[in-house]
Amino acid sequence: MNIRKFDKTNEYNKVLNWWKAREMEPVPQDFLSPVGFIVSNDKQSDIAAAWLYFTPGTKFCQIRFPITNRKSSKEERKEALDMLFESLHDVAKGIGCDYMHVTTNCPPLELRLEKTGYIKTDEKCNHYWGRL
Secondary structure, X not given: OEEEEOOHHHHHHHHHHHHHHOOOOOOOHHHOOOOEEEEEOOOOOEEEEEEEEEOOOOOEEEEEEEEEXXXXXXXXXXXXXXXXXXXXXXXXXXXXXXXXXXXOOOHHHHHHHHHOOOOOOOOOOOOOOOOO
């Protein structure tokens, strides 16, 4: 597996299609953080992406909008997400963050987060965004 910085200009349509394939509301391109990564397999097929958000002056970061390519295997998605989260954790630690927050309603991802020490704090929480 390989990981690289996500290129919003050239790779957005790829993740847009992943969100649509999962019948999820696509995240607007200009909403995505410049700190994002995408993981591909050894055949150069892209598998997963996610973005890191942080507030200067705090020790708090968020991993947002993790998404995987449904055409990849379950095992590839698992491995790619592990690599993605590890890389985002490293970046967060490097900028001085001590806490990470992740929002998901995907049961397999919830289980993986709990197995790695994340604590579930809310249930049935809806998220909204709008343009100003």
